Every structure is written in C-alpha cells, then in structure tokens.
Amino acid sequence: MGPCSTLSSCVAAMTSAISPATRLAGECRCESGVNERQRLIRGAQVVTPHGVSENDILIQGEWIVAVSPGLSSSGAEVLDAEGLYALPGVVDAHVHFRDPGATHKEDFTTGSQAALAGGVTTVLDMPNTPVPTVSAEAFEQKVAIAAPKSCCDFGLLIGATAGNASQAAAVGGAAGLKLYMGSSTGSLLLADLKSQQLHFAAYPPDRPLAIHGEDEEAVRLFSEGERRPPICAELAVTRAIALARRNRRHLHVCHVSTRAELDAIALARSQGVRATCEVATHHLFLSQDDEAGLGALAIMNPPLRSPDEVEGLWQRLDQFDMVASDHAPHTLAEKRSATPPAGVPGVETSLPLLFDAALQGRLGLPRLAALTAANPAAIYHLPHKGQIAAGFHADIVLLDPQGQTVLGERLFTKCGWTPYAGRRLRGHIVRVLLRGSDAFVDGEVVAQPGSGRFVSPR
Known part of the structure; x- marks a missing residue:
C-alpha cells in the first residue's frame, strides 16, 4: 500500500x-x-x-x-x-508468548487476545522460548508460526548466544537484541564478559541492545540469602553501561526494579551514553509485602522489591522511558510445583492498572501515553505506531473513566490467573481498534487469528 x-x-x-x-x-x-x-x-x-x-x-x-x-x-x-478517553494502542515491548515450544502456557493466539483485552495493539516477543530465536532461520520460523495465529500486531527480538554475535546482528527484521546477563526462563544465559563484548561490538548502533540486567555470579553468590538482592541488578547494569560506552551502542535496560539502577542510568546519560530503560508493571503495583499472600505466584526475575523501593520507582517515574508488562505466564500447576518457575502474566492487566493510577493522580495521562505507546514505538523504531496523529495506524483504545474493572473476573491468557485477582480499578476499556478495525468491543475479542501483522524496524 x-x-x-x-x-x-x-x-x-x-x-x-x-x-x-x-x-x-x-x-x-x-x-x-x-x-x-x-x-x-x-x-x-x-x-x-x-x-x-x-x-x-x-x-x-x-x-x-x-x-x-x-x-x-x-x-x-x-x-x-x-x-471517553482515547489513548494510543499500547506498544508492549516485553512479552513472552511461549510460542514455539511451551504453548501449554500461552501461544500467539491466546497471548494476543489477552493483549487486545488489555488495550495492547502491538507486542514485542522475547526470544527465550524452548526453541530459542537465535538465528535467521529460527527468526523466520517464528514469524511464520505467529503470523496466522496473532490477533494483534507483533515484532520479535533476536537472542544473544556465545557464538551468534555476527549472525544476530545481521537479522534486520529484529526489533532489537536480547542479552541475558543473568539466568532466567530458557537457556540464553550469557554471563561471560568476552561474549557480551562481542555482541556489544557487533550489534548495529541504531537498534537497541536490551539486557536482562542481573549479574549471574552475584545471583549465585547470594542464593542462600535474600533471593536476587538489588546488588545483582546494580552490578549487571553497571557492566552493561560500560560496554555500551566503550562500543557506542544503544543500551536498553529491561525491568528496572531498583533506584540504584536508575542512578547508574542517569549518570551514564549525563556522560553521553544512549541508555533507555523500562519498568515492569508488577514492580510498580506489587511489592515484597504481597509475597505472603501470593506465595509462588509472586516469584519472578528480578524479584519483587521492598515497599520503599517501589515507592522510589514511582517518585522517579520520569526517568523511565517505558512501562512494559514482562508478560511471562506459567500454568498454576507449574507455579504450585516443588520448583516453581519465575514469571507472572500481565499483558491484559497493565493498562487497566496504569489508567487507574492516572485517574488517582499518580501520573498524568500524557505521561501514560508516552510510557506505554509513543516511547516504545520510537525506541524500537516501529513505523506508524504509538500516537494518535495523522499518518499513524489507527490503533486506538477507548476507555470510560466512570466505569469499573475487577481484575481476574475474566481472563484471556491461557494460564488463567493473575496476581492482581480481585483488585477493583477505576476505568474500563470499552473498545480497541487495531489499524482502524474493531479488535475488542464490550468485553469480547473480535479480531480473528491472523489479523495481526509482523512489524519490523524502519
């Protein structure tokens, strides 16, 4: 066209x-x-x-x-x-739809339906599936798997491994590179400095190199004490900033959960390093005080922080470039097992939580539009996404500020649970448009599998 x-x-x-x-x-x-x-x-x-x-x-x-x-x-x-308020469709730059390889937890159909129910019209899916997205062939295969399933628009990140620095850099359709400095779900841990440097040196400077910022040595050192304490994140982010500075690369720090990380990022920016960052919704709306009630459902990487740390993130919300859900579903059976995996669903609850917070005055609605749509679209160079303006896709969310949402009453995610179950929020998503067509109306997803499109950087 x-x-x-x-x-x-x-x-x-x-x-x-x-x-x-x-x-x-x-x-x-x-x-x-x-x-x-x-x-x-x-x-x-x-x-x-x-x-x-x-x-x-x-x-x-x-x-x-x-x-x-x-x-x-x-x-x-x-x-x-x-x-009604009209917000730009959310660009959720951090989801795990578990497809291919773990579709008993989620797949591109159910994940995208959950996204639309939460006002998300574009997602960026992470590469750490059981069949990891770490080569051009795997990338093309994942696009082919997702395209006939997805009800919303989607992009993909390529994953970093010890031997794929040049190959990953050559995958032009990837929105960015994901480098796991600490262990998490999947097999993409890349803890050694030499391999990390190879990726920072090879990846194109105009695209974000996104990190899972936890230092693996620190994670193991402190395994007998507080689980993944803040120093794990601080050490990883400090190292990544040094590599970004040395190689003049765009560093994007995923799921920042501590003020120490924000301090390091602010200093790097003042010194000319291009460093962007995101906060996950659960690090704003949950804390360690919720762990007793949630049990294993609250296990995630990075972990929940103290109420004081959470309040510190809210006070410095202006230092974040985006909010992402880090939607990472697991089944209830898996979470209740002897070895519960890390991760929580969030793609369909993120915007309702943030809209309620905006109505309460915790952040302005313009800031909400920037954090959830305009900024992630700009950072990942997604054309025609993220704004309600002439020349952009008609990705629009209509919300009723007089309505009410009870989280967990109905869920589209395949895993079937939310850590926010029972929370009553001000505001209600009435309608979601994806490229001008109805995608979610009055509580029902009306977009069909395959109506979503693959989006790649300009």
Whole structure:
C-alpha cells in the first residue's frame, strides 16, 4: 500500500473543517481512492504525550487522517466517544508468548487476545522460548508460526548466544537484541564478559541492545540469602553501561526494579551514553509485602522489591522511558510445583492498572501515553505506531473513566490467573481498534487469528 501523492487525493473528499495543523501533508499511507472504510470517532478526550483535548478522529482504512474538533465525513461510520478517553494502542515491548515450544502456557493466539483485552495493539516477543530465536532461520520460523495465529500486531527480538554475535546482528527484521546477563526462563544465559563484548561490538548502533540486567555470579553468590538482592541488578547494569560506552551502542535496560539502577542510568546519560530503560508493571503495583499472600505466584526475575523501593520507582517515574508488562505466564500447576518457575502474566492487566493510577493522580495521562505507546514505538523504531496523529495506524483504545474493572473476573491468557485477582480499578476499556478495525468491543475479542501483522524496524 503506497503513499498518496497529494493531500487532496485522500483527505479532501472525506472531510471538512480540518485545521492546517492536523492535515496529513505528504504522509498519507492510505490508498488514493475514497472507497475504503471511513470511521469517525466523535468527541473523545484524545490523549497524546503533549496533552489531553477533546477532538474527533477521522480514520480511512487503517490510517488516521485527521485529528481535530468538528470533523465531518459523508458516509463515515460514527463512533460516539463523548465522555471517553482515547489513548494510543499500547506498544508492549516485553512479552513472552511461549510460542514455539511451551504453548501449554500461552501461544500467539491466546497471548494476543489477552493483549487486545488489555488495550495492547502491538507486542514485542522475547526470544527465550524452548526453541530459542537465535538465528535467521529460527527468526523466520517464528514469524511464520505467529503470523496466522496473532490477533494483534507483533515484532520479535533476536537472542544473544556465545557464538551468534555476527549472525544476530545481521537479522534486520529484529526489533532489537536480547542479552541475558543473568539466568532466567530458557537457556540464553550469557554471563561471560568476552561474549557480551562481542555482541556489544557487533550489534548495529541504531537498534537497541536490551539486557536482562542481573549479574549471574552475584545471583549465585547470594542464593542462600535474600533471593536476587538489588546488588545483582546494580552490578549487571553497571557492566552493561560500560560496554555500551566503550562500543557506542544503544543500551536498553529491561525491568528496572531498583533506584540504584536508575542512578547508574542517569549518570551514564549525563556522560553521553544512549541508555533507555523500562519498568515492569508488577514492580510498580506489587511489592515484597504481597509475597505472603501470593506465595509462588509472586516469584519472578528480578524479584519483587521492598515497599520503599517501589515507592522510589514511582517518585522517579520520569526517568523511565517505558512501562512494559514482562508478560511471562506459567500454568498454576507449574507455579504450585516443588520448583516453581519465575514469571507472572500481565499483558491484559497493565493498562487497566496504569489508567487507574492516572485517574488517582499518580501520573498524568500524557505521561501514560508516552510510557506505554509513543516511547516504545520510537525506541524500537516501529513505523506508524504509538500516537494518535495523522499518518499513524489507527490503533486506538477507548476507555470510560466512570466505569469499573475487577481484575481476574475474566481472563484471556491461557494460564488463567493473575496476581492482581480481585483488585477493583477505576476505568474500563470499552473498545480497541487495531489499524482502524474493531479488535475488542464490550468485553469480547473480535479480531480473528491472523489479523495481526509482523512489524519490523524502519
């Protein structure tokens, strides 16, 4: 689908009263004809990283073509959004859909259905499946597996191993590289400095090199005391920053859970290192105080931190580039076993938790839009994702601030549980659009398997 040559060929026939600031000048990606489906979201409180304002949103086919008050379009389907907030579809840059190799826990169909139910329209899946994504062949195979299953758009990261630095760097369709400095689910631990340096030297500087930031030697040293204490994360992040500085690479630190990590990242940024970071939803909404009630359900890597540490993350939320779910499902039987694996589901509860926090004043709605959509799309170079603006995909979440959500009442994830079961939240997801089409409406996923598309960096 190629770009239109002029504004008039795709917009003028559809709308009147479009202000110059919102026109799609030279960026339209819709077909030049005007026979594509037209939808007009009317009267929404549109949230962008820059503010919240009442606007209409005009959609043609898969694309947003105008955002402005008072739009009209002959023949367009009108969606009344008065009293609703319109947020950009979440770009969840950290999920584990367990496919291929562990589909008894989750697969691309159930994982993407859970994503849409939580307002997530694009996911980036991690490479640490039982059949790890560590070669061009494995990458292509995973895309082929996911494409007919996924109900939402998806991208993939390539995994780092001791011998694949040059091969991983050559996989141009990967959104980034994932390097596990500490052990976690799967077999991709890469703890030795030589192998880590090879990847930092080889990976393209314009793409993020994402780390699981726990130092394996420290993890083993402290195994008899506090499980994976903060020093494990601090040591790993400090080393990764040094490697990023030496090789002039873009470092992305996954699931930051301590203020010490934020201190190290802030210092690195002040010294010119390109370092971005994310916080996982569970490190904001759960703490060590929840472990007694949750038992093995609360086991995750990195682990839950003290309430004081959690409050410190909230106080420094402006230092994070994104929030990700780190959706890592396991079955209840596995979590209740003698050796429970680490990880919790979260892709369908992340936005509801954050929206409730925004309504309570813990963060602003513009900041929410940046952390969950605009920033992850920009960091991973995902074209046309992450904003409600002309020229972007019509990935939109409509939420009712007067509604209520009870987490765990209904779940789409195959694992069938959530650590937040029973929490009552303000706000309710009413409708989710994926590239202009309904994907989730009034509690039901209506997008079909295969309607999601593979997305790769620009």
